[in-house]
Amino acid sequence: MNRQMVLVGFLQAQNCTNLPSSWRHPDSRSDSMSADYYQEIARILEAGKFHMAFFDDRLAMPDRYGNDHAHTVEYGIRCVKMDPLIVLTAMGLVTDRLGLGATCSTTYYEPFDVARRFATLDLMSGGRAGWNVVTSLNDGEALNMGRDSHPEHDSRYDKADEFMEVVLGHWDTWEDGALIMDKTSGRFADPTKVKRLDHKGAAFKSRGPFTVPRSDQGHPVIIQAGASGRGQRFAGRGVR
Ligand SMILES: Cc1cc2nc3c(=O)[nH]c(=O)nc-3n(C[C@H](O)[C@H](O)[C@H](O)COP(=O)(O)O)c2cc1C
Numbered sequence: 001m002n003r004q005m006v007l008v009g010f011l012q013a014q015n016c017t018n019l020p021s022s023w024r025h026p027d028s029r030s031d032s033m034s035a036d037y038y039q040e041i042a043r044i045l046e047a048g049k050f051h052m053a054f055f056d057d058r059l060a061m062p063d064r065y066g067n068d069h070a071h072t073v074e075y076g077i078r079c080v081k082m083d084p085l086i087v088l089t090a091m092g093l094v095t096d097r098l099g100l101g102a103t104c105s106t107t108y109y110e111p112f113d114v115a116r117r118f119a120t121l122d123l124m125s126g127g128r129a130g131w132n133v134v135t136s137l138n139d140g141e142a143l144n145m146g147r148d149s150h151p152e153h154d155s156r157y158d159k160a161d162e163f164m165e166v167v168l169g170h171w172d173t174w175e176d177g178a179l180i181m182d183k184t185s186g187r188f189a190d191p192t193k194v195k196r197l198d199h200k201g202a203a204f205k206s207r208g209p210f211t212v213p214r215s216d217q218g219h220p221v222i223i224q225a226g227a228s229g230r231g232q233r234f235a236g237r238g239v240r
Contacts, residue, residue: 060081162203175194
């Protein structure tokens with residue numbers, strides 16, 4: 001059996017690569033905040049047979065140096081961080097087969113919101129969306145998202161477990177074949193095939209019904225990169 005390599009392009013929706021000074025290279029494009037910039041990357045990845053364009057994410061500017069953003073902004077040290085889902089939508093519009101993966105935090109969003117955004121990208125891209133599940137990294141993100149400090153490691157994963165139950169639960173509340181769309185009878189969808197989730201847990205409450213029907217691939221691909229024992233147990237729970 002032939003083995004096939006899977007190629008994923010690691011991208012950041014920001015003003016530089018992991019090398020903060022990369023924006024200064026004479027050949028670097030200066031429009032890294034435009035759709036055209038990311039659409040060119042998307043076309044190159046697809047032509048190069050990459051399976052996925054993948055974005056990391058961070059909900060804060062790096063400002064630990066002196067607890068001040070002046071240095072970060074002045075030298076463009078990853079000070080820009082745009083919403084990866086919106087950037088991916090622009091990339092999806094100019095490609096046909098490229099997978100579209102984005103990082104999104106289980107610590108600072110509501111699961112209904114995340115479920116809806118990724119399900120929408122899946123529909124808009126013909127079933128090409130993927131979600132990299134992270135629990136986020138630092139206090140700066142907490143301070144931007146309504147908290148005083150970043151929660152402790154294992155408790156983030158406890159919450160992430162429940163977050164996944166809600167997201168995966170909502171994604172499954174529309175059965176295959178729920179959409180009827182019969183103009184003559186006026187029946188849009190079969191109410192017996194669309195359920196409420198009615199989730200009430202320790203960290204989250206979410207009723208439903210979910211507002212995005214199933215995509216061709218059922219739901220987005222799930223990606224997880226946690227390396228700790230707790231992170232691996234989280235990832236190992238699987239989708240079903
Ligand atoms: C390759 C890789 C990429 C990651 N990208 C992000 C990211 O973009 N945003 C983020 O908040 N965490 C990111 N993480 C962090 C992990 O998802 C995880 O939250 C972190 O490693 C802490 O969990 P752990 O102690 O189980 O490893 C990344 C980790 C790895 C290994």
